[in-house]
Amino acid sequence: MIQVRELTKRYGAKTVVDRLSFTAKPGQVTGFLGPNGAGKSTTMRMIVGLDAPTSGDVLVNGKPYASSKAPLREIGVLLEAKAMHPGRTAVSHLLTLARTHGIPRSRVGEVLDLVGLSTVAHKRVGAFSLGMGQRLGIAAALLGDPAVVMLDEPVNGLDPEGVLWVRNLLTGLAAEGRTVMLSSHLMSEVSLIADHLVIIGRGRLLADTTVADFVTAEGVRVVTPAPDALRTTIAGPGITVTSTGVEELLVAGTSARKIGLAAAARGIPLFELTPQNASLEEAFMDLTRDAVEYEASR
Amino acid sequence: MKITPGGVVAAEWTKFSSLRSTWITTGISALLLIAFGMIASASLSGDNLTSIDLALSGSALAALSVGVLGALLGASEYTTGMIRATLTAVPRRLPVLWSKSLVAGAAAFVTMTIGAFVAFAVGSAVLNDKVAGLGLGDDGVLRALVGAGLYLGLVAVLGVALGMLVRSSAGAIAILAGALLIVPGLAALLPDSISEAITPYLPSNAGSAVMALTPADGTLAPWAGLVVFAGYVIVTLAAAAYRLKRNDA
Ligand SMILES: Nc1ncnc2c1ncn2[C@@H]1O[C@H](COP(=O)(O)OP(=O)(O)O)[C@@H](O)[C@H]1O
Ligand SMILES: [Mg+2]
Numbered sequence: 001m002i003q004v005r006e007l008t009k010r011y012g013a014k015t016v017v018d019r020l021s022f023t024a025k026p027g028q029v030t031g032f033l034g035p036n037g038a039g040k041s042t043t044m045r046m047i048v049g050l051d052a053p054t055s056g057d058v059l060v061n062g063k064p065y066a067s068s069k070a071p072l073r074e075i076g077v078l079l080e081a082k083a084m085h086p087g088r089t090a091v092s093h094l095l096t097l098a099r100t101h102g103i104p105r106s107r108v109g110e111v112l113d114l115v116g117l118s119t120v121a122h123k124r125v126g127a128f129s130l131g132m133g134q135r136l137g138i139a140a141a142l143l144g145d146p147a148v149v150m151l152d153e154p155v156n157g158l159d160p161e162g163v164l165w166v167r168n169l170l171t172g173l174a175a176e177g178r179t180v181m182l183s184s185h186l187m188s189e190v191s192l193i194a195d196h197l198v199i200i201g202r203g204r205l206l207a208d209t210t211v212a213d214f215v216t217a218e219g220v221r222v223v224t225p226a227p228d229a230l231r232t233t234i235a236g237p238g239i240t241v242t243s244t245g246v247e248e249l250l251v252a253g254t255s256a257r258k259i260g261l262a263a264a265a266r267g268i269p270l271f272e273l274t275p276q277n278a279s280l281e282e283a284f285m286d287l288t289r290d291a292v293e294y295e296a297s298r
Numbered sequence: 299m300k301i302t303p304g305g306v307v308a309a310e311w312t313k314f315s316s317l318r319s320t321w322i323t324t325g326i327s328a329l330l331l332i333a334f335g336m337i338a339s340a341s342l343s344g345d346n347l348t349s350i351d352l353a354l355s356g357s358a359l360a361a362l363s364v365g366v367l368g369a370l371l372g373a374s375e376y377t378t379g380m381i382r383a384t385l386t387a388v389p390r391r392l393p394v395l396w397s398k399s400l401v402a403g404a405a406a407f408v409t410m411t412i413g414a415f416v417a418f419a420v421g422s423a424v425l426n427d428k429v430a431g432l433g434l435g436d437d438g439v440l441r442a443l444v445g446a447g448l449y450l451g452l453v454a455v456l457g458v459a460l461g462m463l464v465r466s467s468a469g470a471i472a473i474l475a476g477a478l479l480i481v482p483g484l485a486a487l488l489p490d491s492i493s494e495a496i497t498p499y500l501p502s503n504a505g506s507a508v509m510a511l512t513p514a515d516g517t518l519a520p521w522a523g524l525v526v527f528a529g530y531v532i533v534t535l536a537a538a539a540y541r542l543k544r545n546d547a
Contacts, residue, residue: 049389050382051546066389070300077386083379085317092316093383099309100387101299140383144299 001026001179002047002075002148007056009042009203016042018203019056024181024196026147029174031194031211032183035288039203040183041079044152048077061147072101072144078137078151086126090117090136093125098143111139116165130157138166148179155189167193187284201288214283219252220259223272233262250276303397306388310397314371314405323370324405327363327450328413331356335417336424343428348511350432350442353421354414357446357509361453361478361502364406368454369470371402372461372538385547395462395542399455399535406454411447418443438511441520445508448524452505453478456531463538477530478502498523501530 002024009017017039024030034040045051047058049065057064060075068074084093094108112118115135120128125136134157141149149170155163171193174180184190190197191211199207207214224230227249231241239253251259256275263270314320334356342352375381388394418439425431432439456477460470482500485493497503498518507513507523518526 045382045546048386050385068389071389072301072387073299075386079382079386080379083382085313085374085378085380087317087319088313089316092312096309096312096316097383097387099312100305101301102305103299 001059001061002030002150002181003059003062004043004047005057005059007043007046007058008054009039009046009051010054016203017046017053020200020203020205021056022198022205022208024148024150024179024198026179027174027177028180028195029170029190029193030179030181030196030198031190032181032198032200033187033190033284034183034185034200034206036185038185038200038288040185040200041152042203043200044077044079044150044183047150048075048079050079070101070144072097072103073146074144075148075150076141076144076146077149078134078141078154080137080152082125082128082130082133083137084125084133087124089122089124090128090139091121093136094140094143097140101144103143107143107145111142114142115139131159131162134158135162138169146178148181149173150180151182153184154182155184163189187281199284199287201290206287219250219276220254220256221272221274221276222249222251222259222270223247224249224263224268224270226268229266230259230263230268233266233268234259247271301388303393306393307397307400309387310394310401313398314401319370320367323363323367324409327360327367327406328409328416330363331360331410331413331446332417332420334359335421339421339429340424340426343426346514347429348432349422349425349429350418350439350509350511352425352429353418354442354446354509356417357414357450357506358479358502360410360413361450361505362475364410364450364454365457365474365478366471367406368402368457368459369461369474370457370467371398372458372463373465373467373470375462376465377467381547391542392539395459395535395539398462399458402458403451403455407447407451410450411444414443414446432511438520442509442511445520445524449505449508449527452524452528452531456501456534459531459534459538463534463541499526501527504530 004020004022007017007020020043032040042051046053065071090112091108098108112121115138117132117135117139134154138154141151154166158166170180170182182190194211197207197209197211197214222230225247227243227247230249234251234254242250244250256273260273335353338355339349339352375384384394385391422431434440457474460473464470478501482503485497485500494516498516504518504523505527507518508520510517513519
């Protein structure tokens with residue numbers, strides 16, 4: 001379990017993480033989403049104590065990370081590809097971490113097997129591709145058989161087969177009851193595996209939700225010859241109706257089922273009644289539009 | 299399975315021994331010590347030069363070389379990004395600095411002590427006849443040879459501390475070379491009264507005092523000199539520890 005509480009990080013005058021709170025729970029995959037520069041990596045560095053928060057705090061499995069007697073058992077992290085010395089072999093790199101905790105050499109072989117790097121175990125990591133570096137980073141994260149696995153943009157540089165492999169690995173780890181958290185700036189990378197979504201923009205929490213809830217928030221498209229009659233029929237607190245065409249309405253704040261029942265009760269004909277499964281990607285972009293830090297100039 | 303001081307030392311030893319560059323630099327340091335000792339013993343003579351001075355005449359270059367080794371070990375954590383992995387495994391941080399210093403210092407001490415004895419043996423064998431030979435049993439000889447190992451071991455620790463402090467290989471090496479080689483030259487440019495007062499306490503002068511058979515004019519006593527040099531190392535280590543603990547990785 002990761003508990004982030006009112007976490008704030010400033011670099012000089014710039015607030016990069018702004019009073020951020022969320023919890024990543026065991027048995028779930030938490031997708032940590034936000035545009036580039038939103039503060040995801042900074043948050044993850046603070047979770048394992050590499051960066052000190054300006055204020056707020058983080059608990060990993062109920063306690064501050066640095067107070068753990070066996071940190072590698074608490075949480076395994078992949079922060080950036082190739083956070084390793086290029087002159088060492090894959091085995092030596094993992095051994096330098098394993099030795100700190102007295103983790104046996106056999107475990108190093110196991111995790112190299114698991115990530116598919118056994119054949120290059122004795123090659124120097126300087127010669128590794130970005131994808132192989134990511135796999136070695138994931139092997140390092142799994143070394144201590146940790147209760148929490150936290151990966152920053154883990155599918156960067158992986159080929160499609162590698163992406164699928166990461167997905168299966170992470171859902172498997174969550175199914176074993178571990179806390180899994182992964183970050184991405186692309187909704188498509190996490191929507192298939194995440195149960196829980198934490199979306200940030202400019203360091204602030206924008207949404208703490210589930211994949212299912214996040215899409216249904218979009219609204220329902222209704223086509224009817226009597227839009228004005230329907231409007232008055234379904235009006236209510238929290239419900240917004242927007243006209244999107246001569247006979248078209250977009251209704252947010254209620255369900256297709258309720259709109260259909262209300263229309264039937266008044267005898268209003270409906271030609272179309274479609275929950276707007278506006279792609280997750282679109283919903284994500286809508287939510288973060290104002291928070292994009294580096295926008296393409298147009 | 300938990301983190302232990304011995305485990306962190308073992309991990310740092312794995313880091314040290316798993317890089318080819320470590321072995322190359324260590325080998326070069328020993329070679330410099332022995333080769334210069336041999337050449338000087340065969341060819342140089344002078345008023346106050348003893349056969350120990352000649353045998354250890356490579357010590358200044360060997361010091362630079364083991365210092366660079368330490369600096370690279372410390373700074374490469376940052377230049378490669380390895381520090382992130384290192385500190386997630388050891389989030390208390392300071393054990394990493396102590397263990398890295400211990401490993402680099404002990405490795406340099408062992409190899410350079412052996413190197414000093416070899417340089418003395420080889421140097422004695424080829425010693426030119428204008429200089430009187432010495433044996434291991436003669437006054438101060440053992441102290442000078444073991445002292446050379448201790449001084450060079452401390453230089454390696456100084457390198458580690460500088461590397462971890464400035465986080466850049468070039469910066470650490472520049473400071474190291476400046477402190478060991480350039481500062482004594484600059485001090486000589488000062489007015490005599492000031493220069494004479496501070497020269498014995500400059501890092502390389504103080505540290506080298508332990509390698510002299512008898513203290514020359516204007517140098518510290520052997521062990522006093524080594525203690526002064528150890529003081530510089532401790533202060534640098536303290537600064538490195540402070541930065542390691544306080545700054546973001
Ligand atoms: N050490 C640092 N000093 C100054 N600014 C930083 C530092 N690290 C990150 N930032 C800034 O913080 C913001 C968030 O960065 P980051 O956490 O890497 O975002 P993300 O991982 O979501 O792309 C960016 O604007 C970045 O430039
Ligand atoms: Mg990032």
